[in-house]
Amino acid sequence: MRRRIPSTTALLAFELAARHESFTRAAEELSLTQSAICRQIAGLEEFLGLRLFRRTKRGVTLTEAGLSYSRQITARLDAVERDTLSVMAHHGRGATIELAVVPTFATRWLLPRLGDFLAGHPGVTVNLTNRSRPFLFAETELDAALYFGDAGWPGTEGHFLMRENPVPVCSPRLLAGRAGLAPDEIAALPLLQQTTRPYAWRLWFESLGMRVAHDLTGARHELFTMLAQAAMYDMGVALIPPFLIQEELDSGRLVIPFRHGYLSDKAYYLIIPERKAETTALAAFRDWLLEAAAEYRVEAGLE
Numbered sequence: 001m002r003r004r005i006p007s008t009t010a011l012l013a014f015e016l017a018a019r020h021e022s023f024t025r026a027a028e029e030l031s032l033t034q035s036a037i038c039r040q041i042a043g044l045e046e047f048l049g050l051r052l053f054r055r056t057k058r059g060v061t062l063t064e065a066g067l068s069y070s071r072q073i074t075a076r077l078d079a080v081e082r083d084t085l086s087v088m089a090h091h092g093r094g095a096t097i098e099l100a101v102v103p104t105f106a107t108r109w110l111l112p113r114l115g116d117f118l119a120g121h122p123g124v125t126v127n128l129t130n131r132s133r134p135f136l137f138a139e140t141e142l143d144a145a146l147y148f149g150d151a152g153w154p155g156t157e158g159h160f161l162m163r164e165n166p167v168p169v170c171s172p173r174l175l176a177g178r179a180g181l182a183p184d185e186i187a188a189l190p191l192l193q194q195t196t197r198p199y200a201w202r203l204w205f206e207s208l209g210m211r212v213a214h215d216l217t218g219a220r221h222e223l224f225t226m227l228a229q230a231a232m233y234d235m236g237v238a239l240i241p242p243f244l245i246q247e248e249l250d251s252g253r254l255v256i257p258f259r260h261g262y263l264s265d266k267a268y269y270l271i272i273p274e275r276k277a278e279t280t281a282l283a284a285f286r287d288w289l290l291e292a293a294a295e296y297r298v299e300a301g302l303e
Contacts, residue, residue: 018070095281100131190236
């Protein structure tokens with residue numbers, strides 16, 4: 001059966017015209033005349049049986065249908081471009097893994113180690129995309145995800161990597177020349193909160209047998225990198241796993257005022273759709289990552 005798909009020329013013309021809400025600018029980018037763009041859009045509207053633009057004296061604006069269609073088409077064209085660049089880069093050989101990641105974990109833990117995997121698999125490319133919340137793989141071009149939370153995503157395999165062991169960190173200036181702070185002194189300072197771990201301070205204090213009335217109160221930041229920056233600028237004390245801020249600890253920009261951590265109830269997982277689990281490149285990446293995570297757990301005492 002013949003596919004009912006508009007011409008790529010019409011789709012490219014529509015995507016540009018929709019992005020700029022201008023036939024003139026679309027024509028300029030495609031090195032066509034404005035009348036040619038008008039013909040392409042008119043043909044596409046006839047093919048679809050609906051209006052994509054409203055024509056006014058001041059130009060064109062998208063209809064609701066046009067806006068919805070443009071978002072879908074842009075995503076499809078982006079995927080085609082990504083696949084094309086991948087084939088061109090590898091000359092038809094090798095494989096690409098599209099990996100969703102939580103940003104700080106990817107930057108501070110994965111990337112320093114990823115070169116070892118790539119060196120052993122020279123035909124594989126690993127692309128990273130920021131995704132911090134669960135999603136449906138069927139609605140994306142992603143092959144796997146590094147996720148912090150629970151592993152029960154429908155239709156997937158969840159492979160345990162590690163738990164977090166957050167410790168309090170702050171600027172050395174908050175110590176005022178002292179070697180450290182007692183837990184009750186930490187409680188008296190502003191407690192910087194991590195948006196996706198709202199009970200982190202409560203769990204930390206409870207692990208010491210303490211109850212602190214304001215343990216859920218304080219400025220909230222979505223990323224650990226933001227928390228670290230806030231702590232370095234004397235805004236308070238943050239709870240951060242040491243492996244995410246090792247550079248700051250080594251340089252002395254952050255210090256641990258009281259050495260006590262606890263293992264989080266949630267963990268980092270590699271999530272893979274069941275239908276892709278035995279893909280050669282993805283299986284190799286899975287095996288390498290699980291081995292690297294196991295070695296790190298031993299080194300860091302997280303077992």
